[in-house]
Amino acid sequence: MSMHxxxxxxxxxxxxxAFIAGVFGHKIGRSASHRITITxxxxxxxxxxxxxxxxxxxxxEAYNATIYxxxxxxxxxxxxxxxxxxxxxxxxxxxxxVSLMVHVYTxxxxxxxEGYERFFSYISLFTFSMLxxxxxxxxxxxxxxxxxxxxxxxxxxxFYFKRESANQASLKAFLVNRVGDFGFLLGIALVLGYxxxxxxxxxxxxLNAHKDTVIAVGDTQVHMLTLLTMLLFVGAMGKSAQMPLHxxxxxxxxxxxxxxxxxxxxxxxTAGIFMVARLSPAYELAExxxxxxxxxxxxxxxxxxxxxxxxxxxxxxxxxxxxxQLGYMVAALGVSxxxxxxxxxxxxxxxxxxLFLAAGSVIIAMHHDQDIRNMGGLAKKMPITYGALLVxxxxxxxxxxxxxxxxxxxxxxAIDAANGWAPALAYGMLMIGVFxxxxxxxxxxxxxxxxxxxxxxxxxEIHESPWVVTVPLIMxxxxxxxxxxxxxxxxxxxxxxxxxIKVLPEHNVLARVAEHGASAGALLLHGLMALPTWLALSGVxxxxxxxxxxxxLPPVLARRFSGVHATLRHGYGFDRFNEVVFxxxxxxxxxxxxxxxxxxxxxxxVVNGTANLIGAGAKMARHAQTGYLYHYxxxxxxxxxxxxxxxxx
Numbered sequence: 001m002s003m004h005x006x007x008x009x010x011x012x013x014x015x016x017x018a019f020i021a022g023v024f025g026h027k028i029g030r031s032a033s034h035r036i037t038i039t040x041x042x043x044x045x046x047x048x049x050x051x052x053x054x055x056x057x058x059x060x061e062a063y064n065a066t067i068y069x070x071x072x073x074x075x076x077x078x079x080x081x082x083x084x085x086x087x088x089x090x091x092x093x094x095x096x097x098v099s100l101m102v103h104v105y106t107x108x109x110x111x112x113x114e115g116y117e118r119f120f121s122y123i124s125l126f127t128f129s130m131l132x133x134x135x136x137x138x139x140x141x142x143x144x145x146x147x148x149x150x151x152x153x154x155x156x157x158x159f160y161f162k163r164e165s166a167n168q169a170s171l172k173a174f175l176v177n178r179v180g181d182f183g184f185l186l187g188i189a190l191v192l193g194y195x196x197x198x199x200x201x202x203x204x205x206x207l208n209a210h211k212d213t214v215i216a217v218g219d220t221q222v223h224m225l226t227l228l229t230m231l232l233f234v235g236a237m238g239k240s241a242q243m244p245l246h247x248x249x250x251x252x253x254x255x256x257x258x259x260x261x262x263x264x265x266x267x268x269x270t271a272g273i274f275m276v277a278r279l280s281p282a283y284e285l286a287e288x289x290x291x292x293x294x295x296x297x298x299x300x301x302x303x304x305x306x307x308x309x310x311x312x313x314x315x316x317x318x319x320x321x322x323x324x325q326l327g328y329m330v331a332a333l334g335v336s337x338x339x340x341x342x343x344x345x346x347x348x349x350x351x352x353x354x355l356f357l358a359a360g361s362v363i364i365a366m367h368h369d370q371d372i373r374n375m376g377g378l379a380k381k382m383p384i385t386y387g388a389l390l391v392x393x394x395x396x397x398x399x400x401x402x403x404x405x406x407x408x409x410x411x412x413x414a415i416d417a418a419n420g421w422a423p424a425l426a427y428g429m430l431m432i433g434v435f436x437x438x439x440x441x442x443x444x445x446x447x448x449x450x451x452x453x454x455x456x457x458x459x460x461e462i463h464e465s466p467w468v469v470t471v472p473l474i475m476x477x478x479x480x481x482x483x484x485x486x487x488x489x490x491x492x493x494x495x496x497x498x499x500x501i502k503v504l505p506e507h508n509v510l511a512r513v514a515e516h517g518a519s520a521g522a523l524l525l526h527g528l529m530a531l532p533t534w535l536a537l538s539g540v541x542x543x544x545x546x547x548x549x550x551x552x553l554p555p556v557l558a559r560r561f562s563g564v565h566a567t568l569r570h571g572y573g574f575d576r577f578n579e580v581v582f583x584x585x586x587x588x589x590x591x592x593x594x595x596x597x598x599x600x601x602x603x604x605x606v607v608n609g610t611a612n613l614i615g616a617g618a619k620m621a622r623h624a625q626t627g628y629l630y631h632y633x634x635x636x637x638x639x640x641x642x643x644x645x646x647x648x649x
Contacts, residue, residue, distance in 0.1 A: 003051075003063060007082050010047045010092060011131050013040040014099075018124035025117025033117040037124040038103045044127070045096040048089075055089040056490075062499055064137050064201060076196065080144075083137030083200055087342065087500035091134040091274060094349045099127040099262060101472040105357050106258045108468035109364060113256070119159060123262060126152040133271055139188045139198040142275070146184065146239070149268045150177045156259040157252045166254040173248035180238020180245050187231030194224060204281050211285045226286040232279065233293060236272025240326050243300045247574050249323055253315040257360030260315060261353040269322060270345045273329045277338040281502045284336065291422050294334025294415075298426035301327025302433045303572065308440035310568045313370045314359045317444045321396060322352060324437060328411050331426050336507035337414035343484075343491045344407035351395035351404055351480035358389040358473055361465040362448060369456065372444055377453030381462045386449055388473035393445050395480045397438040397536045400527045403484030406520065408434075409527050410492045410513070417512040434532045438539025446547045485520045493518040 017040030021033040028036075054060040066081040102123060110116055129152055133145025150173075158170030192198060194213065195206045213224040236242070241249040249269070253260060263269065276283060276293070283289060305324035311317045325348050332341035363370055365382055379386050395404035412434075415427045464470065490496040493514045503510075517526065527533050546554050558565045570576060 003054075003060075003084075004065070004067075004082075006047050006051065007063070007084060007135065008067070010044045010051070010096070011128065011135060013043045014124045014127040014131070016040055018121045018128060021117050021124065022121030025121060030116045033120050034103070034107055037120040038100070040124060041096060041100045041103050041127055044131070045093075045100045048092040048096045051084065052089045052093040055084070055086045056496060066137075070140075076192065076198070078140050078198065079138055080141050081137040082135050084135065085499045087274075087277065087497050088134055090342075090346065090497075092131060094346055095127065095130050095134065098349055098353045098476075099123065099130075101353065101357070101476055102258045102262045105261075105360070105469055105472040106256075108466045109258055109360055110256060115159065119156075119256065119258075122152055122156050122159070123259065126156065126259075126262060126268075130268065130271070134274060137200050139191055139200070139203075143185070143188060146235070146271065146275075147181065149271060150174065150181070150239075153252070153259075153263050153268055156263065157255040159255050159259070163254070169248075169251040169254040172251050176245055176248040177238045180235045182234075183231045184235025184238075187228050187235065190224070190228040190231065194228075200278070207281055207285060223286070223288070225282060226288045229279070229283050229286040229289040230292065233272075233276065233289060236275055236330075237296065238272075240269050240272030240330065241300075241323055242272075242296050242326065242330055243303065244574060246300065246304060246323055247571070247578060250316055250319050250571075253313065253319050257315065257356060257363060260319070261356035261360075269326060270329070270349070273326070273333065273341055273345050276333045277342050277497075277501055280336075280338050280500075283333070284502060284504045284507060290334050290336065291420075292334075294331055294422050294426050297327045297330030297332070297334055298429045299327070300324070301331060302429040302436070305433045305436040305440065307568055307571055309436065309443070310565060311440075312373055314362060314372050314375075314444060314448065315356070315370055317372070317440060318352070318355045318359055321355070321437065321441065324433060325352070325396070328408060328430060328433070331430060332411040332414060334426070335415050335418040335423055335509050336503050337411065337509050338501045338503065339492055339497050339510060340407065340410040340414045342497060342501075343488070344404075344411055346487075346491075347395065347403040347407040347480075347484050350476055350483055351392045351402075354388055354473065354476040354480045355392040355396065357469070357476065358385050358392060361385040361388070361469050361473065364465050364469065365462050366456070367460070372447045374454045374456050375448045376451035377449075377457050378462060379449040381457075382449075382464045384464055384470045384473060388470075388477050389445060389448070391477045391481050393441045396441050397539070398434065398527075398532060399536060400524055400533055401485065402481055403479065405527060406484035406488040406492075406523055409523055409530070409532060410488070410510075412532055413513045414509045417509040431531065431535065435535040435539045438536040439543050442540045442543040443547055446543055450548055451551065485524075488520045488523060489518055 014037075017037040020028070021037050025033040063082060063084040066077075066079045068080040070078045070080065072078070103120070106119065106123065110119055113119070126149060129145055129148035131145075133142060133149060136142040136145060154170045154174040157173050158166050160166040188198070191203060194210060195203050197203060197206075207225070210224060214221040215224050215227060216222075238245045252263065255263075283293075301324050304320055304327060308317050308320035308324065311320060325344070329341040329344045329348070332338070332344065361382065362375065362378065362385060365378070365385075366375060369375075391402070395402040398405045398408040412427065412430060415423050415430065487496070492510060517523065567573070
């Protein structure tokens with residue numbers, strides 16, 4: 001099979017499975033639906049592993065070709081095509097592997113749910129959409145995949161459509177992403193307007209010619225590439241849930257747990273990171289955009305992590321950790337450490353999918369009670385889930401030797417190596433974030449497994465989840481623990497992603513980091529003595545003290561600092577602000593237009609007013625029609641005299 005056909009099979013196989021399960025699922029049944037979709041994703045995963053091997057280990061030549069021309073208009077070609085290099089091959093493997101684990105896990109988690117076939121159709125369609133995005137060689141296909149993952153995420157988050165909260169969450173996710181996508185579409189329009197193409201390669205070739213191009217906005221000159229990259233990043237802020245467009249992601253926990261792992265681990269939320277890395281040649285020429293990206297990531301990384309401290313829903317704790325970790329990835333992009341950001345995307349995909357699926361295993365055992373205050377004492381009852389959640393938590397906090405350690409440490413070292421006030425501020429915020437991450441992660445871990453068992457746990461039979469749930473946990477725990485150490489040299493400091501990511505020499509902060517040691521061993525030795533490790537350990541120790549040793553203290557602290565606690569519980573007021581300004585404001589504005597513009601101006605003045613004016617005029621003119629001949633003769637004579645006077649004078 002040629003590489004062209006392999007790429008087509010990887011992309012289309014999940015689409016075929018989604019079509020069969022979605023259209024014929026009610027006829028072929030539950031078992032056949034999950035077998036067909038799992039087989040289709042397995043085919044994609046196996047072939048993606050082969051592509052990864054060829055590109056990463058055999059250094060296969062990058063592939064860039066058009067597979068279909070949709071239309072040609074005024075010389076501009078609208079096409080679908082593939083750009084496959086080591087960056088794409090790596091993302092393809094991660095997306096398909098995590099998707100496969102989620103498919104298998106879903107058999108156990110959704111066993112007794114309605115819409116079983118529909119759910120498998122959705123997650124296979126989501127896999128196709130994400131593959132379409134990462135494999136694209138042009139902005140048109142990128143936008144198609146971008147919008148497709150948004151659409152399917154709307155369907156998945158609102159899967160329980162009979163539940164009002166699920167409907168509200170899906171609408172919120174859809175509308176917030178439309179805000180970001182509006183900026184994204186404007187950025188693509190600028191690409192088309194100034195470069196005359198939607199093809200990546202042609203866009204990259206034209207960057208040097210436009211590196212000094214400015215746009216006149218009144219008396220102000222705006223750097224075109226800065227505006228273009230900023231607009232594209234607005235789209236990334238929506239997809240990758242960066243402040244202030246982050247509000248949809250916690251609400252998306254209304255969907256079933258498997259989609260939390262699929263959307264919030266390896267796929268949709270990392271689309272923005274991937275897009276910026278793919279377009280790194282353009283972002284390198286827009287330093288103003290890079291500074292904005294850096295600060296956005298730093299604020300999101302710290303402030304969203306702090307919100308995880310006050311969450312009691314086990315899925316929401318993991319969701320806020322996703323927001324925080326996305327902030328680290330975005331901050332890495334802001335100092336041109338694209339490889340470090342992508343490395344954290346890859347490690348995060350494994351350990352975050354592991355955390356979500358392990359949380360789902362706990363939820364199954366607790367008969368879908370998600371409140372960690374109702375748990376406790378589950379360590380001996382659920383040993384596999386316990387081990388999986390422990391591995392995921394250690395990787396999340398960046399504990400030495402786990403995969404998250406190498407990628408997070410790489411980001412912090414890269415930001416520390418950058419020059420300027422913005423990197424210094426971001427570094428300080430993200431270092432505090434390390435402590436916060438460790439605290440809320442192990443707060444959840446201790447409350448679920450080591451705190452005294454709740455009345456519910458003591459009075460109900462709690463046991464380990466079935467093998468269709470635990471096998472994916474074990475399969476994800478392996479790369480969550482080991483992936484980072486094997487690839488740290490090649491990804492962070494080597495040439496694994498160099499064919500796709502372009503960094504200007506003066507921006508190459510990872511080269512400065514490599515001067516102090518570029519091996520996994522050197523990073524590990526440095527990490528054991530560095531501040532992030534000790535901050536993480538301090539966070540774990542504080543969580544143990546407050547929730548195991550002295551569980552009476554957290555309620556006291558919450559009462560003493562009630563104002564701060566309330567602010568955190570309400571997410572800094574972002575939702576309230578959106579509700580008052582955008583939701584209520586839009587309703588009031590619509591009411592004003594209905595009362596004033598529609599009823600008074602259009603109906604009252606334009607429509608009815610015109611009719612009334614004509615009626616009044618007719619009523620006045622009617623009095624002139626007397627029926628007497630001498631009245632008409634009088635008008636005719638005076639009219640003739642008036643015309644003669646006008647003609648003479």
